[in-house]
Amino acid sequence: AQSVTQLDSHVSVSEGTPVLLRCNYSSSYSPSLFWYVQHPNKGLQLLLKYTSAATLVKGINGFEAEFKKSETSFHLTKPSAHMSDAAEYFCVVSDRPGRRALTFGSGTRLQVQP
Amino acid sequence: EAQVTQNPRYLITVTGKKLTVTCSQNMNHEYMSWYRQDPGLGLRQIYYSMNVEVTDKGDVPEGYKVSRKEKRNFPLILESPSPNQTSLYFCASSFRGESSYEQYFGPGTRLTVT
DSSP, X not given: XXXXXXXXXXXXXXXXXXXXXXXXXXXXXXXXXEEEEEOTTOOEEEEEEEOSSOSEEEOXXXXXXXXXXXXXXXXXXXXXXXXXXXXXXXXXXXXXTTTOOOEEOOOEEEEEEO | OOOEEEEOSEEEEOTTOOEEXXXXXXXXXXXXEEEEEETTTEEEEEEEEEETTEEEEOSOOTTOEEOOSSSSBOOEEESSOOGGGOEEEXXXXXXXXXXXXXXEEOOOEEEEEO
């Protein structure tokens, strides 16, 4: 069975400082891993994805994530936060061939202080 | 523009009154899925469809029905809504052959059952 744990429900940073959103996963197969972002009253947008190629994945808006199999982690980082980064972020795993289900973490709300 | 559309975006209804939430995609995707989003739980899969006339249960199918008569449409049916189905619903789609399992999400439908 697959599962995702987002270690922080809320993260608050100051504009211009680094962002770290933590995610651990559990999977019986070789997983695909994603980070999605949801801005207030908006749908879900894909930030980046890992699919067994390079372990360091670059996404949109300056975000990146590193797949660490030994630690079963897929943490999301950004060197310098912007006010527009304030949103909810979901770490997602998919490893069930055929069913294609995405298993979502419970989400991390990122606040960016001016 | 490639997109997934859902209607209605907002719906308030009463217990027991049948309703349908429509979902349509214009990307010729084989795979479509419904999720519900509840605070602190992330998104959970309700039903999915691998192709026309092929549907199966997700993690939380109780109280819901779906149909897939055309490739582009995947309506979600609540035959007798109850207050515990008050939630934010998302439709998603992807290519069946896409090994990365990346899914494209609609804007969401906020349903309130009183």
